[in-house]
Amino acid sequence: xxxxxxxxxxxxxxxxxxxxxxxxxVSRILRDAGIEVVYAGRFNLPDSIxxxxxxxxxxxxxxxxxxxxxxxxxxxxxKLLNEADPPIPVVVGGSVVTPADRQQVLAVGVADCxxxxxxxxxxxxxxxxxxxxxxxxx
Amino acid sequence: xxxxxxxxxxxxxxxxxAFYGPQDASSDYDRQLGDPGEFPYTRGTRxxxxxxxxxxxxxxxxxxxxxxxxxxxSNAQFRYLLEHGATGLDVIGDGPTVLYMDPDHLHxxxxxxxxxxxxxxxxxxxxxxxxxxxxxxxxxxxxxSGFAIAGIYLAxxxxxxxxxxxxxxxxxxxxYGEDTGYGGNLxxxxxxxxxxxxxxxxxxxxxxxxxxxxxxxxxxxxxxxxVDEMALGFIEIREVTRxxxxxxxxxxxxxxxxxxxxxxxxxxxxxxxxxxxxxxYYARMMRDDFGAVDPRSMAVNVAAHTSGATMTRPQLVxxxxxxxxxxxxxxxxxxxxxxxxxxxxxxxxxxxxxHIVGLRTQQIVQLETGVADVAxxxxxxxYIEALTDETELSIEARVKEIEAMGTIADLxxxxxxxxxxxxxxxxxxxxxxxxxRPVVGVNCHRIDEAEDTLLRDIAEERIxxxxxxxxxxxxxxxxxxxxxxxxxxxxxxxxGRDTGANVIPAIVSGFEASATMGELAGVLxxxxxxxxxxxxxxxxxx
Numbered sequence: 001x002x003x004x005x006x007x008x009x010x011x012x013x014x015x016x017x018x019x020x021x022x023x024x025x026v027s028r029i030l031r032d033a034g035i036e037v038v039y040a041g042r043f044n045l046p047d048s049i050x051x052x053x054x055x056x057x058x059x060x061x062x063x064x065x066x067x068x069x070x071x072x073x074x075x076x077x078x079k080l081l082n083e084a085d086p087p088i089p090v091v092v093g094g095s096v097v098t099p100a101d102r103q104q105v106l107a108v109g110v111a112d113c114x115x116x117x118x119x120x121x122x123x124x125x126x127x128x129x130x131x132x133x134x135x136x137x138x
Numbered sequence: 139x140x141x142x143x144x145x146x147x148x149x150x151x152x153x154x155x156a157f158y159g160p161q162d163a164s165s166d167y168d169r170q171l172g173d174p175g176e177f178p179y180t181r182g183t184r185x186x187x188x189x190x191x192x193x194x195x196x197x198x199x200x201x202x203x204x205x206x207x208x209x210x211x212s213n214a215q216f217r218y219l220l221e222h223g224a225t226g227l228d229v230i231g232d233g234p235t236v237l238y239m240d241p242d243h244l245h246x247x248x249x250x251x252x253x254x255x256x257x258x259x260x261x262x263x264x265x266x267x268x269x270x271x272x273x274x275x276x277x278x279x280x281x282x283s284g285f286a287i288a289g290i291y292l293a294x295x296x297x298x299x300x301x302x303x304x305x306x307x308x309x310x311x312x313x314y315g316e317d318t319g320y321g322g323n324l325x326x327x328x329x330x331x332x333x334x335x336x337x338x339x340x341x342x343x344x345x346x347x348x349x350x351x352x353x354x355x356x357x358x359x360x361x362x363x364x365v366d367e368m369a370l371g372f373i374e375i376r377e378v379t380r381x382x383x384x385x386x387x388x389x390x391x392x393x394x395x396x397x398x399x400x401x402x403x404x405x406x407x408x409x410x411x412x413x414x415x416x417x418x419y420y421a422r423m424m425r426d427d428f429g430a431v432d433p434r435s436m437a438v439n440v441a442a443h444t445s446g447a448t449m450t451r452p453q454l455v456x457x458x459x460x461x462x463x464x465x466x467x468x469x470x471x472x473x474x475x476x477x478x479x480x481x482x483x484x485x486x487x488x489x490x491x492x493h494i495v496g497l498r499t500q501q502i503v504q505l506e507t508g509v510a511d512v513a514x515x516x517x518x519x520x521y522i523e524a525l526t527d528e529t530e531l532s533i534e535a536r537v538k539e540i541e542a543m544g545t546i547a548d549l550x551x552x553x554x555x556x557x558x559x560x561x562x563x564x565x566x567x568x569x570x571x572x573x574x575r576p577v578v579g580v581n582c583h584r585i586d587e588a589e590d591t592l593l594r595d596i597a598e599e600r601i602x603x604x605x606x607x608x609x610x611x612x613x614x615x616x617x618x619x620x621x622x623x624x625x626x627x628x629x630x631x632x633x634g635r636d637t638g639a640n641v642i643p644a645i646v647s648g649f650e651a652s653a654t655m656g657e658l659a660g661v662l663x664x665x666x667x668x669x670x671x672x673x674x675x676x677x678x679x680x
Contacts (some may be wrong), residue, residue, distance in 0.1 A: 015232035016249045018319040019446075021360045024560055025567030033412045037328060042321060043673055045245065072248035072603065095484045098598045099587070101333065116451035116484070118303070122572050 007131045010058040012040035014073050016125055016135035019066030022094050026064055026123060033124040036090035046073050060111070071101060076108040089130040093118065096122035115124050149365060149528055151405060162364040163523030164526065169247035169417070170527070174472070174513040175437075178421040180414045181514035182472040183437035199276050199475035200506055202490055202496045203443075207604050209265035212255040216270055217589055218490070224497060226276040228443075228477050229266070229286075236311075238322045239280050240656035241608040242615070244675030248455065251604030253487050257281065258656060259613065263289035264296050272299045276475070277306035278351075278399075278441070282322065284332035285342060285655045287349055288645040306641070307441075308336070309399055312356050313374050313546055314555035320356055323672040326550050328634075328662055331641065333378050334385070337392045339642035347587035348397045350378065351441070355401040360447035361562035364412045365529065369399060370534035371461025372419065372556075376537070377546050377610030379428055389428045393435035402464045402476075403445040409464075411525035413440055413471035419530050441475040442468050447566075449483040453579035454593040457481035458495055465503045469510045476500065482597035491596050532565035611654075615679065619653045624680035626651030627661045 011027045013020060020042060027037045038056045040049065053061050061081060062071055070092050070137040081088040092105055093114025111130040114123055155162075165172045172178060175185030201224055205212045216227050233249035234241055240258045241250040250256050257263060270348035272294050279286040286308040294301045309391060311320045313329050322329075331351060340349035352375050358367035375396060382392055398416060402409045420438040424430040444464040448667045449457040461478040468476050478499050480492035488496065504510050540549070569575035576582050626648045628630075641662065648658045660670035660678055670678045 014240075015247075016156070016237060016245055018233075018237075018321060019360075020319055021563040021567065025571075026562045027573070028564045043245065043323075064180075067249065068252060068600065069233075069248045069601075069651075089225070096486070098485070100598065117584070 006034065006036050007128065008036040008038060008056065008058040008070070009020070009058070010038045010040055010049070010053050010056060010061045011064065012044050012052075012061065013042055013046060013064050013066070014046075014049075014077075015069035016069065017065065017067035017069055018042055019111065020064075022066060023064035026062060026093075027067060028122055029120040030062075030127065032120075034129070035124070035127065043100055046077040046080050050088075053081060054084050058088060060127055061088055061090045061128060063090065063092045065092055066096055068096065070094075070097075071104060074105045075108050077109040082109065091126060091130055139145060145585050147195060148527070149363070149408065151408070158520035158524050160520060163520050164527055170523070171517060174383050177425075177433065177436060178418040179325070179437045180418040181517050183417065183439060185557070186513040188643040197498075198506070198510070199226035199441075200497060200500045201228045201276070201278065201475070201477055202493045203228045203230050203280070203477050204493065205230045205232075206487060206601065207251040207255065208607055209255060209257060211251075211269055213266055213492075214271070216266075219273065219493060219497070220270070222494060222497060223501060223668040226278065226475065227270070228280060229277040230280040231282075233656070235281060236322075238285070238324065238655055238659035240611060240654045240676065241604075242612040242676070243656060243671075243673075245673055246675070247605075247608065248603050250607050252601040254280075256604060256607045257289065257612075258654040259652070260289065260292050260296075263293040263649075267279060267293045267297060270296075272297070273303040273305065275305070277304075278477075279306065279308040280476075281308065282332075282655065282659075283308040283310050283349070284642055284645060285658070287336050287344070288642055288649055290347075291344065292554075292646060292649055301344050303346060304344055305346050307351045307397055307399075309351045309353040309356070310374070312353065313377065314370070314550055314559075316558040317550065318357060318361070318403070318559040319680045323663065323668075324446075324659065324663060325666045325668050327548055328666045328668075330378065330381065331634075331637075334381050335640045335642050337378070337395065338385075338387060340395060341387070341392050345395075348394065348395050348439070350375075350392075351399045353399045355399055355443045355445075358401045359445055361559050361566060363562070364403075364405070364408055365532045365536055366558070366562070368416050368419070368533045369540065371398065371421065372533065372537050372636055373546065375420075376423070376427070376541075383428065388434050389424070390432040391428045392525050393424055393428070393430050397441060399441045399443060401445050401624070402442045402468055404460060404463065405518075406442055406446050406463060406467045407522060407525055408529075409467045409677075410471040411522055411529045413468075413473060414514075414517075414522070414526045414532060415443075415529035416440065418526070419455070419533050439475075440473055442473045443477045444468070444479045446479040446483045449479050449481065450577060450580050451484040452584065453590055454481050454484075454597050455578050457483065458499070461496065461499050462503070465499050466484070466509060469503055469507075470516055474510075474513055481593060485597045486599075486601065489596050489599065529606060614652070620680050622651050623653055623657075626653045627657060627678070627680065630658055631661040631665045634662040 088110035095116040174182035232254035234246035336349040352371045354367045354371035421436040424436045477498040480488035482492045630644045633639045
């Protein structure tokens with residue numbers, strides 16, 4: 001692991017989910033923690049997210065969820081990002097995410113899942129942890 | 139940028155004084171207040187009848203957000219609510235529908251029918267309103283405005299109602315909706331066109347319908363404060379009014395049908411003052427800036443939707459209490475048409491159980507507490523009057539400030555609104571993180587996730603996407619008369635290019651010729667030099 005390297009995280013929302021407040025808040029939290037943020041915004045599908053993640057050479061993808069679409073896109077998104085070299089981990093989170101949803105997305109290979117009420121420190125720590133795995137193999 | 143609200147302003151809760159006295163509020167009753175039903179309508183737009191809310195003669199429209207799955211499923215939901223005492227309906231479209239998309243759009247695949255009703259065809263609107271007394275029930279539409287008007291107009295005609303008797307409204311997604319979470323990928327000029335044409339159409343054919351509800355909820359929820367909420371709303375009303383007047387429509391012909399749908403958060407007195415200030419500002423604006431002479435043009439009807447952003451995922455039952463506080467504030471501010479965000483709002487569109495709790499909240503406040511028995515019960519309070527005065531002045535200053543910076547189109551293209559909304563969203567989340575904005579259960583008074591079980595089973599019940607609707611619409615589309623469809627789309631595109639024409643009758647004809655909302659929006663985009671589908675998830679059929 002290269003401790004000097006600044007982590008890069010792509011922050012996005014999926015499908016027709018237009019609630020950006022969470023994505024913007026997470027972007028701020030990550031930037032405040034010294035993590036570089038690539039903000040991909042709204043109207044993204046798994047292929048556009050994967051394309052941007054590879055092009056921007058990010059260490060992780062963070063999906064902010066305020067609709068249920070993440071449940072149905074997660075497997076496809078994980079599959080596409082696993083094809084990257086090295087694979088890019090996906091973290092999902094948001095107020096709509098329930099403990100049952102967490103189990104469901106972890107089962108399809110999402111690296112971690114943040115539930116409502118997580119503190120900024122927890123969010124940063126989760127993204128650092130999953131990103132370190134990418135950074136090690138880089 | 140310097141905001142007109144000073145750091146120690148009473149508008150900022152932290153800046154409010156320990157108490158207020160006569161020196162803090164204007165004492166000019168006739169100029170600033172007037173009786174309810176009289177200019178400047180601070181105390182309400184209607185002359186009240188004593189005790190009317192409790193004996194059933196009141197004006198109150200009780201409604202809850204509804205719509206789920208197909209038009210038929212939603213129709214059953216409507217009948218259930220009406221059977222339980224609702225006197226209005228608020229129809230919300232699912233993700234694709236509110237974005238002018240058909241359910242078979244590539245981006246729509248996992249979002250059909252699970253956060254609202256899927257509507258894209260004339261027959262969907264007919265099925266939606268089958269058996270609903272359209273002349274008695276007031277129907278609010280959280281749907282793309284020009285299309286919802288065309289849809290209910292057609293449904294009324296086919297179901298045997300006179301469109302002129304149809305009551306209700308359609309909200310206007312803000313002109314800057316593309317910047318604040320309501321992006322339909324429409325050019326600003328087309329948003330404006332749909333608004334002005336809807337108003338002209340309704341003033342001629344649906345005179346009891348509010349075709350233009352300035353929805354400041356859209357603008358504010360989760361982001362800007364009450365001053366920007368109202369200032370941005372008024373800037374839109376002013377723009378649309380100017381355009382209609384330029385087109386030669388008399389202000390008194392359309393202004394009586396403009397309504398406001400405002401947000402209501404947890405700042406109890408701030409929200410009451412906001413609504414009173416908004417009525418007064420609107421009355422003066424219509425009279426002094428636009429030359430309205432009909433009192434109905436100056437008396438704006440204010441409806442409200444309580445803030446979904448104040449509802450929290452932890453300790454869901456707390457949301458019932460938040461809804462009750464907001465309902466009380468709204469009744470005390472003289473609002474008589476409202477929806478209460480349901481307790482399961484942070485997770486889903488309302489469950490059947492949450493619907494009933496929302497309705498019962500309104501009924502208990504209306505019938506048991508007596509707060510609605512007397513108009514403007516807080517009027518004359520030093521504190522409320524000081525807040526109302528300051529709010530009106532701040533709104534006025536903010537409108538002037540923004541209008542001096544440029545037109546809506548210029549400011550939109552410069553990214554002004556986008557940065558305003560994004561900064562406000564970030565600021566709000568920072569306030570919660572640093573605990574300067576207390577939210578019970580979120581940043582204080584928390585409990586362990588394992589103990590937080592009350593109402594969770596209801597809220598977390600999942601609604602699967604209605605994949606069958608996308609399949610059905612796809613098959614239905616392939617069976618249409620392509621020649622008829624092609625002609626209809628060409629006609630709508632032509633109407634879109636002709637800025638002297640009204641596009642609403644063309645949309646009605648398009649629906650009748652089997653065109654869908656996604657297709658009609660697509661050809662209108664093309665008329666404005668945009669691609670048919672900027673997301674490239676659908677194609678023009680002919």
